[in-house]
Amino acid sequence: MDIIIYNINSFGGNYEYAKYLFESYQKNPEVKSAVLLMPENAVYNNPGVLRTLCTDLPATQNKLFKKIHYLYRSLVNPFRLLSFLKKQPPSVVIFNDFDQRTAWFWAPFFKPLKKKHQFAVILHDPDRDKFFSIKSLSETSMNAIMSFMDVAFFHGFLPDKPYYNHPFKRVDIPHGIYDDTAIDDSVYRQVKQEAGGDKIIGILGNIRDEKNYNIVIDALGHLNNVKLLIAGKAANSGVSTNVYKQYAAEKGVSHKIIWQEGYLSQGAFNACITASDIVLLYYKPSFTSQSGVLNTIAPFKKRLIISNAESSLKKSVEQYALGRVLPHDQPILLAKAVEELLSLSDDHFSANWNNYIANSSWQKHVSIAVEAFK
The missing domain is CATH 3.40.50.2000 (Glycogen Phosphorylase B;)
Structure with a gap:
């Protein structure tokens, strides 16, 4: 044909x-x-x-x-x-x-x-x-x-x-797996240096309100030895990162946030995935199209936390046990899930990711x- x-x-x-x-x-x-x-x-x-x-x-x-x-x-x-x-x-x-x-x-x-x-x-x-x-x-x-x-x-x-x-x-x-795993070493080293040995949870890609930054910032206040990586550029001219920076200052967690603002090349994006111990796809229910992001993350086999919204993302994470599915507005539950996932070894998720990749x-x-x- x-x-x-x-x-x-x-x-x-x-x-x-x-x-x-x-x-x-x-x-x-x-x-x-x-x-x-x-x-x-x-x-x-x-x-x-x-x-x-x-x-x-x-x-x-x-x-x-x-x-x-x-x-x-x-x-x-x-x-x-x-x-x-x-x-x-x-x-x-x-x-x-x-x-x-x-x-x-x-x-x-x-x-x-x-x-x-x-x-x-x-x-x-x-x-x-x-x-x-x-x-x-x-x-x-x-x-x-x-x-x-x-x-x-x-x-x-x-x-x-x-x-x-x-x-x-x-x-x-x-969806199909994106197999480009080359990383920008300079971005990776910078992020790890700013983390100072702490674990990293990452919100990656275009910055938009639907990615629930405020709830994640609230959760940071309940976590020790964990930093949040926010990497990407504003999704549109109506998005200002100053709003989130001000909110973090009010909550007293500014020192726990690593910023990589601006356009991310594929190598820089991959570096941020590699540096993250957990990737947060923890979005508001209004934002559900994330198959592409999931399949970019797949080769790196990272632990995931996603919000409980009906989507192909939720179906995949639950079916293959790739992480935790949580209510989108519960910072304390989010903090507990972060602690739980960080206590598990990488091998705990490796076989699950291999099954997902084989079927995708x-x-x-x-x-x-x-x-x-x-």
Whole structure:
């Protein structure tokens, strides 16, 4: 079969996912050809990569022009895909990402192509209710996208939403493991030096309020010989780390926090994972899409603490016993869980992680997907 993967980003989690997925389809014996459509500014080089989509990094810092460009490419990219598909033989078309903001306009144009192609979507974040500030607009846009899909892939958990009531096949697939484990030694040494021999619990990645920093800061007051590593850049211009720094000062735990503010390269991110004894995926219930982070952590086999919110993350952590699942608003319980996990050896979790990794390969993902297409 012929595979066409549509990916609108040149960086970030979905971009990395698309590269691993594309290479796995290339290796599958039942796939005759695989094509990956990416933005013209993408730096990924591989036979079968076509840079036919609009750049997602416009040459301007003007916020208004950036918004206009975002809307422009949200309209243009689907029609570039449409034009490309009209010239291709019958293929399986996989939306690794999609332009939800303009879907109400472009989605109907794909329905006539269902006579020729199969369409599939990967629902990285399946709860799309909050894409627009008005829920009904989010539902309308997702209804438009799902209306022409033949297959919907999800990772462990698919919420009950009205836009998933269309007659497509639902397929649970493993996310796949990110196996880049190279670390930035300078970042690792700096973090360990600031820890001064204390154990480290880490909140890693983009800084956003949903990551529950205040509750974790509260828990620090109940912990001895433990420091908190906060590493990443602000998720958007509305996030200020000064709020958390001030809160930590009020609680008297500023000296227990190690800051690595700013963009983290993959090597720097890996260094922060390596330095952490426990990784906290301890989020508010409103933030549930974390399969990518889990599968970046997997090769390092770290102890995890996550919040008790329905998600693929919770399902995986419970199924494979990768850590503790706690209420999202209980700092004393959090502190006790940290102490408990730190008392266990690395070997206690190693076998569990090995089982998870064995069942979460990209090859297994593609094999399941190919059977669904057949």
